[in-house]
Amino acid sequence: xxxxxxxxxIAVKDLAAATAVYRDTLGGKVSEPHAIPEHGVTVVFVELPxxxxxxxxxxxxxxxxxxxxxxxxAGGVHHVCYEVADIIAARDQLKAAGARVLGNGxxxxxxxxxxxxxxxxxxxxxxxxxxxxx
Amino acid sequence: xxxxxxxxxIAVKDLAAATAVYRDTLGGKVSEPHAIPEHGVTVVFVELPxxxxxxxxxxxxxxxxxxxxxxxxAGGVHHVCYEVADIIAARDQLKAAGARVLGNGxxxxxxxxxxxxxxxxxxxxxxxxxxxxx
Numbered sequence: 595x596x597x598x599x600x601x602x603x604i605a606v607k608d609l610a611a612a613t614a615v616y617r618d619t620l621g622g623k624v625s626e627p628h629a630i631p632e633h634g635v636t637v638v639f640v641e642l643p644x645x646x647x648x649x650x651x652x653x654x655x656x657x658x659x660x661x662x663x664x665x666x667x668a669g670g671v672h673h674v675c676y677e678v679a680d681i682i683a684a685r686d687q688l689k690a691a692g693a694r695v696l697g698n699g700x701x702x703x704x705x706x707x708x709x710x711x712x713x714x715x716x717x718x719x720x721x722x723x724x725x726x727x728x
Numbered sequence: 729x730x731x732x733x734x735x736x737x738i739a740v741k742d743l744a745a746a747t748a749v750y751r752d753t754l755g756g757k758v759s760e761p762h763a764i765p766e767h768g769v770t771v772v773f774v775e776l777p778x779x780x781x782x783x784x785x786x787x788x789x790x791x792x793x794x795x796x797x798x799x800x801x802a803g804g805v806h807h808v809c810y811e812v813a814d815i816i817a818a819r820d821q822l823k824a825a826g827a828r829v830l831g832n833g834x835x836x837x838x839x840x841x842x843x844x845x846x847x848x849x850x851x852x853x854x855x856x857x858x859x860x861x862x
């Protein structure tokens with residue numbers, strides 16, 4: 595089912611400082627910040643040769659990463675995202691296997707304009723796991 | 729400096745159960761377990777088209793992932809690993825920038841037989857960050 599690792603998302607309080615760590619200290623290729631109000635985050639993409647790191651800063655009052663940053667004020671890996679060929683088939687197969695899909699189970703449009711779903715971390719080794727339609 | 733994302737490591741208490749999650753539920757291609765006593769872990773590699781997930785279970789009395797699993801009993805992302813062309817040059821550049829390298833600063837041989845170093849999570853967005861010689 596799972597294909598490429600689309601990205602690893604790191605939640606941070608200070609996106610400018612986090613961008614500097616990846617650009618200046620680690621020598622990565624970073625994007626401009628993109629505000630994604632419908633997901634409650636501002637994102638900077640770090641382009642690696644084989645995948646991406648996404649630096650996420652809370653945006654708005656009800657950001658889904660706010661609670662994570664309260665628990666992890668220095669930041670940390672928030673989720674990993676795998677590509678799947680057919681997100682509806684993947685969802686149905688996972689639900690049949692007893693895994694919990696977050697929200698109402700309908701894919702939303704993610705940061706790359708493609709349908710995404712999030713899977714419950716308790717069913718996936720304590721790791722919030724996103725699926726994105728390839 | 730940083731090149732490919734070599735792997736994402738997920739620490740788990742029960743490697744057989746974790747392997748089943750990635751093999752059976754997520755349909756990933758998983759390896760046999762490899763014991764790496766010098767790093768205090770047993771590893772299963774999940775081969776994705778563009779990178780790897782490494783599932784780590786503590787091995788021995790003084791495993792470096794034991795404390796993480798006490799704090800995160802369900803498991804979780806333990807570190808991310810980037811490839812660098814020259815690990816000594818990378819280390820010296822990072823130290824000159826004020827970043828902390830763990831241990832005595834000398835690379836050890838990692839799970840893939842190549843020199844590796846770990847960087848302090850407080851200097852890298854709350855994320856334990858490994859560098860591996862490409």
